[in-house]
Amino acid sequence: MPSHEDFEMLDFLADSDFKEWVLYQTNAPYWNTFIQDNPHKAECIKEAKEFILTMATPLQQSHNAIKRANWDTIESAISSPADDKKIIKRFPNNKMILRIAACLIPLCMLFAYLHYYGRTTSAAALEYKNEYGRRTEITLPDSSSIVLVGKATLRTKKSWHKEEQREVWLEGNAYFKVKHLHQKGTKVHPSDQFIVHTNQNGHVEVLGTTFHINSQYQQVSIYLESGSVRVTKDHQTALLKPGEEVTLSDAGFQLKEKPAFVANWQQQELTLQKTPLFEVLRINREVFGNQIMLPTSVDTTQLLDGVLPFSSQNQLLKSLSTLLDKEVHTQSTDLSTP
Known part of the structure; x- marks a missing residue:
């Protein structure tokens, strides 16, 4: 076959x-x-x-x-x-x-x-691709907006019918601002729902809200900024409140009321809240596609607090060097495999 x-x-x-x-x-x-x-x-x-x-x-x-x-x-x-x-x-x-x-x-x-x-004809697929170190802003047929960051792919239909659910398929990092179509006090129609399909067989269902998704091969994280979302994986479901994050992986379904860090793809900044350094190194790989080289004396398990901008890699390196009080630089690496 x-x-x-x-x-x-x-x-x-x-x-x-x-x-x-x-x-x-x-x-x-x-x-x-x-x-x-x-x-x-x-x-x-x-x-x-x-x-x-x-x-x-x-x-x-x-x-x-x-x-x-x-x-x-x-x-x-x-x-x-x-x-x-x-x-x-x-x-x-x-x-x-x-x-x-x-x-x-x-x-x-x-x-x-x-x-x-x-x-x-109207259901033909559209595919948006974003590369490392770049940022792509997308406006969907319902006027919802999406920002792709790092190596990411978004697939959807060219046009959406009023009687159909709004659906997209995401691989990579993205910020969503979903337009609210449902009229309060009325029945929820399929077209009122917005669904994001991710890796790890995850599904994010919303009516109208803003949230961030980090959809990688081995793990998917969904952080809710405002509104409410329902996240489903296999037979498990979680209803998120603003400020909460859920992680989907082979190990299972993990809800975090206070995530260790928040990657805001819209504002292009990483908010650290006792975040291990190795998480910052991972995010750098996902966004810029290379490896940050550290002095051998630096412990990658140390916990960091603060805000790191990553609108450009130079900005990120300068801020990280200041935070660690160590000089850091990058080294290109092959990220073609997960």
């Missing part, structure tokens, strides 16, 4: 294993696990699945209709006192069946294409 991580819509439609799963549930455990491990592919897989089912259903229906017509003819012939010639005359031959199929198949394909195109 080929690797499906880099598949796009047309790749899935052409893949025999994918079609076997859609039509006959062949190798279902593999595909269920693949969707869980690749949440950013969920929309693409959903649309490809709908297209295949749309194509298959009319063809199956026409095939069944032909079989029913044949059976009706046979039953009619059996119950009628007509002679053998009449029976043969009324029974559709193979050529007739082929002509019917030849007419129906193009019509079914046209129907399926129009149905699929109408549903997926």
Whole structure:
């Protein structure tokens, strides 16, 4: 079976294993696990699945209709006192069946294409990428704003329908300011909800709020600045209040009422609250993509307090040197693997 991580819509439609799963549930455990491990592919897989089912259903229906017509003819012939010639005359031959199929198949394909195109044109994916040392500001169709920091990727739809949930898929660091659409005192509609899908199978659900996400390969942290959010991982759920943080990892689900540090991606500063130095070094790697070199006498477990700006790496190095009373510098490193 080929690797499906880099598949796009047309790749899935052409893949025999994918079609076997859609039509006959062949190798279902593999595909269920693949969707869980690749949440950013969920929309693409959903649309490809709908297209295949749309194509298959009319063809199956026409095939069944032909079989029913044949059976009706046979039953009619059996119950009628007509002679053998009449029976043969009324029974559709193979050529007739082929002509019917030849007419129906193009019509079914046209129907399926129009149905699929109408549903997926507005659902086409948009992908935003940000690189180390840079910052990308994004305005979504609902006027919500997102700031990507460090090496990060955000995926979403080109346009959002009023009856659909607002959804994005994030890998990396980002600041969210979500526009509140729900009218107080009214029923919450799907379009009122805003959902962020992250690594570690995490899901952040909000109505309107501001929060920060650090979504890395092995760990995801969500810090709530204002409003309220619900964070879900597998079967665990946490409701955050402003100032709280939750961390998702293979080890589990950890809620922190007073996090050791707050990475404010919007203000481009790191607030330290008895924060181990090694956490600052990690954040530097995520934002700027290189390693801070320290004198051998510096203990990376020492706890720090204060505010470190990181709008530029030079600023961060100067502030850290002052805080440690030691000269620090950087060394480039390969961060292509987690």
